[in-house]
Structures are given as C-alpha cells and as structure tokens.
Amino acid sequence: MAITPALPASPSPYFEIIALPKKGLGAIATTTIPANTLLFSEPPLLWITHSPELEEAEQAEHVNTAFAALSGALQTLFLSLAGGVEAGVEGAWKCNNFMLTSDGRENAVFAAASRINHSCNGGENAYWRWEGGKGRIEFWSGRRVEEGEEITHCYRPDWRMGTRNRRLALLEEYGFVCGCVVCEEQDD
Numbered sequence: 001m002a003i004t005p006a007l008p009a010s011p012s013p014y015f016e017i018i019a020l021p022k023k024g025l026g027a028i029a030t031t032t033i034p035a036n037t038l039l040f041s042e043p044p045l046l047w048i049t050h051s052p053e054l055e056e057a058e059q060a061e062h063v064n065t066a067f068a069a070l071s072g073a074l075q076t077l078f079l080s081l082a083g084g085v086e087a088g089v090e091g092a093w094k095c096n097n098f099m100l101t102s103d104g105r106e107n108a109v110f111a112a113a114s115r116i117n118h119s120c121n122g123g124e125n126a127y128w129r130w131e132g133g134k135g136r137i138e139f140w141s142g143r144r145v146e147e148g149e150e151i152t153h154c155y156r157p158d159w160r161m162g163t164r165n166r167r168l169a170l171l172e173e174y175g176f177v178c179g180c181v182v183c184e185e186q187d188d
C-alpha cells in the first residue's frame with residue numbers, strides 16, 4: 001500500500017501548505033491578506049555561525065555537527081525538507097539555508113520558511129527579515145495577497161537579468177527550473 005507523507009502543518013492562519021504542480025510543496029493563501037501583515041515567525045531549526053571565508057567542506061562540517069546535536073524528531077523534520085530526501089543533510093542544507101546577515105557569518109534553516117517557494121523579482125508577494133534580537137525569522141506580506149494566491153519570496157533579489165539567463169542561473173545555483181509567474185509570463 002502506498003503511504004502518502006503527511007503535509008506539514010501551516011505555521012500561519014493566513015495560508016496552508018499543499019502540493020503544487022512542478023514545485024513540490026508551497027504556501028497558498030487561505031484568505032485575503034492585507035499588505036504589511038506578519039505571516040509567521042519562527043526560530044531556526046539548524047543555525048551555524050562561521051567565518052564568511054569558510055570553504056564549502058568546512059561549512060558542511062559545521063552543518064553536520066549542528067545536525068548531530070538535534071533530537072531525533074528534529075533530524076527527521078530536517079531531512080524531510082526539499083533536497084533532504086534525495087541528498088541527506090547536505091541536500092536539505094543547500095536547498096533551504098538562508099544567509100541571515102550581510103557579513104555572511106550566519107546561516108540557518110527554518111522548518112516553515114523552507115516551504116516558501118521562489119518568485120523572480122516583481123512576482124513575489126512576501127519578504128523575510130531576520131530579527132537577531134529575538135532569534136527569529138519573520139515573513140511579511142509585501143503587498144495585498146488574494147485568497148488562493150501562492151505566497152512567494154525572491155531567493156535572489158539582486159538578480160536583474162533576462163528570463164532565460166535568470167532561469168539558467170537558478171538552475172545552476174539552486175537546481176530547479178523556475179516556474180514562477182514572472183518566468184511563465186515572460187519569454188525573452
């Protein structure tokens with residue numbers, strides 16, 4: 001008998017997490033959300049502080065050490081994130097880590113924030129910020145979001161290039177073919 005994995009519970013009264021065509025899981029608004037609404041906030045699941053010059057292999061060591069310190073339930077949760085099923089700790093880290101500070105010294109993975117898909121510049125309707133004093137990431141709506149719309153944020157807001165090059169860059173850096181509203185509508 002095929003076992004359907006349980007969908008993660010929504011951390012927010014504003015959206016549900018469901019399976020989406022070609023994107024895995026994603027967050028869909030269950031109500032109209034006004035601009036500048038706090039959608040959710042959460043502490044990191046796995047967080048590392050490191051020198052920004054750290055080589056990838058050394059960073060992986062930090063990640064593995066932090067992973068080993070998690071409880072069994074949190075390890076299972078971490079490995080259930082995108083990339084984790086196929087490529088273990090390294091895959092989940094690569095697919096889901098946020099650079100928290102502009103000096104590149106702090107990176108973390110979050111259970112709920114990991115489920116928010118990417119939209120290229122202009123298509124996103126949410127943004128995040130790291131509240132270091134509270135030790136939490138916050139997700140805010142950047143504009144009014146209609147019921148049924150997908151909640152997205154832009155993984156690389158600094159990329160300003162044509163759709164074709166942006167899609168290639170996303171494929172190279174993040175390993176997916178972008179199916180966001182901007183890429184689907186533009187064809188340059």
Ligand SMILES: C[S@@+](CC[C@H](N)C(=O)[O-])C[C@H]1O[C@@H](n2cnc3c(N)ncnc32)[C@H](O)[C@@H]1O
Pocket residue numbers: 022023024025026081082095096113114115116117118119174175176177178179180
């Ligand atoms: C941080 S996770 C986002 C949540 C993920 N969809 C899940 O099922 O947990 C990033 C992964 O989601 C998918 N993804 C995110 N944004 C996407 C987009 N715009 N188009 C296609 N796939 C996307 C890719 O597989 C990517 O590696």
